[in-house]
Structures are given as C-alpha cells and as structure tokens.
Amino acid sequence: MKVRFDILRRKNAASKPYMQSFEYEYENGGMTVAAVLNELNRREPLKDINGEDADLIRWECSCMQKKCGACAMLINGRPRLACDAKLSEYGDAIRLEPFRKFPVVADLICDRTVIFENLKFIGAWFEKNAEIGENRAALAHESSRCLQCGCCLEVCPNFSADTKFKGMAAAVPLSRLLAQVSEDEKKRIFKAYSKYFYSGCGKSLACRNICPAGIDAEMLMVNSNAAAIWKRKRKK
Ligand code: SF4
Ligand code: SF4
Numbered sequence: 057m058k059v060r061f062d063i064l065r066r067k068n069a070a071s072k073p074y075m076q077s078f079e080y081e082y083e084n085g086g087m088t089v090a091a092v093l094n095e096l097n098r099r100e101p102l103k104d105i106n107g108e109d110a111d112l113i114r115w116e117c118s119c120m121q122k123k124c125g126a127c128a129m130l131i132n133g134r135p136r137l138a139c140d141a142k143l144s145e146y147g148d149a150i151r152l153e154p155f156r157k158f159p160v161v162a163d164l165i166c167d168r169t170v171i172f173e174n175l176k177f178i179g180a181w182f183e184k185n186a187e188i189g190e191n192r193a194a195l196a197h198e199s200s201r202c203l204q205c206g207c208c209l210e211v212c213p214n215f216s217a218d219t220k221f222k223g224m225a226a227a228v229p230l231s232r233l234l235a236q237v238s239e240d241e242k243k244r245i246f247k248a249y250s251k252y253f254y255s256g257c258g259k260s261l262a263c264r265n266i267c268p269a270g271i272d273a274e275m276l277m278v279n280s281n282a283a284a285i286w287k288r289k290r291k292k
C-alpha cells in the first residue's frame with residue numbers, strides 16, 4: 057500500500073508555511089503516523105514526492121505509547137496523537153499540520169507552554185495534604201489521566217491562549233482537586249473553577265470524544281458544574 061503524506065511545513069515561527077508531500081509504502085496498516093515520521097527522517101537523503109531534497113521533519117515525541125501528549129498534531133484536520141493514529145484508519149492521503157491555537161515553532165511543533173502557565177495561574181494544586189473519600193476515587197482517577205496534550209483546546213470554540221477561559225485542559229485537573237481537596241481549600245478551588253472555566257464554557261461539547269486519553273470530559277464537567285452551582289446557591 058502507498059500513502060501520501062502532505063505536511064504543512066515552516067522552518068521557524070517567522071517563516072512562511074508551505075505544503076510538502078512525501079510518499080510512503082507499507083504493508084502493515086497497524087503502523088502509526090509517528091512511526092512513519094521516524095522512518096521518513098531516517099532516509100538519507102530525505103526526498104519529497106518530486107524527488108527534491110527535503111529538510112528533516114520537525115515534530116515532537118517522547119513515549120510513543122500515548123502517555124506523554126508530545127506528539128499531538130492535526131491529522132486530516134482532527135487533533136490526534138501521532139503515536140495513536142494508525143495508517144489503516146486513513147485512505148491514501150494523510151495531511152499533517154501543527155495545532156492552530158498555539159504558536160508554531162517549526163513544522164509540526166507548537167509551543168503549548170500556555171497550558172502549564174494556565175495551571176500555575178489558576179493555582180491548580182494542593183496547598184495541604186488531601187484525602188480522598190472512596191466515593192470520589194473514580195472521579196479523581198479519571199481526571200488524573202490528563203496528558204495536557206491540548207487536543208481538547210484545539211477544538212474548543214471558546215479557548216484561545218489569551219482568554220480568561222482556560223478550557224478543558226484546566227478544568228480536568230481542577231475536577232481532580234474538587235474531588236480530593238481538603239475542606240479549607242475548597243473555596244479557592246471552587247472560585248478558580250467558576251472563574252476560569254464554568255463562566256466561560258459555552259457547553260457546546262465540541263471537546264466531547266476528542267481526548268486521546270479517553271477521559272470522559274463531559275462526566276467530569278457535569279460533576280464539577282454541579283458542585284460549582286451548588287456552591288453559588290448556598291451563597292445566596
Ligand atoms: S483532557 Fe484529554 S484532550 Fe484535554 S489536555 Fe487532557 S488529555 Fe489532552
Ligand atoms: S464544552 Fe465547548 S466551550 Fe466548554 S470546554 Fe468543551 S468545547 Fe470548550
């Protein structure tokens with residue numbers, strides 16, 4: 057089988073993007089996009105589909121096992137982890153692009169620092185030891201699986217790097233805190249959730265079924281929203 061990879065490339069943040077295509081032959085449809093990128097970069101020299109010399113393709117990876125979130129990119133327009141996207145899921149052409157919601161560094165690499173900066177900004181951590189009740193353990197476990205990959209932010213109509221709304225990548229860790237936080241820290245976490253997520257989320261659920269870790273964001277949101285609303289009502 058042959059597949060054509062159309063890759064949106066640019067040398068650096070300031071340079072003009074251009075599309076470059078590569079051909080790849082395979083027998084095993086279980087091979088992933090990440091594995092193909094590695095294979096292409098092993099070619100010496102790397103030639104594009106027209107036989108022209110091409111620079112190595114810049115992209116990020118670490119675990120190659122869907123555990124770190126580094127290889128997140130747009131694959132045929134949908135946010136995916138390259139190490140989770142199998143060739144058998146696609147036809148004879150696959151388009152790779154960097155995320156659009158974050159500044160591009162080069163080729164498929166973008167700067168997602170804002171995701172971690174947002175967590176620091178909203179104070180998504182415990183200041184004291186936390187205990188977890190048995191009935192909250194499943195919730196805390198579900199939210200602890202977040203890779204901070206940004207796939208949910210890429211599809212979210214309400215998120216951008218400079219908005220007050222911090223998106224699902226902040227709401228998921230906050231859901232974990234809401235499930236575990238000690239009584240005297242609850243006020244701070246409820247406030248952060250309400251201010252930086254609840255009040256800005258349009259409830260469009262565009263982020264539903266997008267998470268590569270399979271996190272049930274809708275369920276977490278429903279639980280946390282219920283807690284946030286309950287808190288507001290109690291205040292009245
Ligand atoms: S919730 Fe899922 S999609 Fe969003 S950052 Fe976490 S792992 Fe990625
Ligand atoms: S429900 Fe809509 S606005 Fe809220 S986090 Fe998901 S995509 Fe964004």
Ligand code: FES
Pocket residue numbers: 090116117118119120121122123124125126127128137138139140
């Ligand atoms: S390389 Fe770690 S998730 Fe793909």
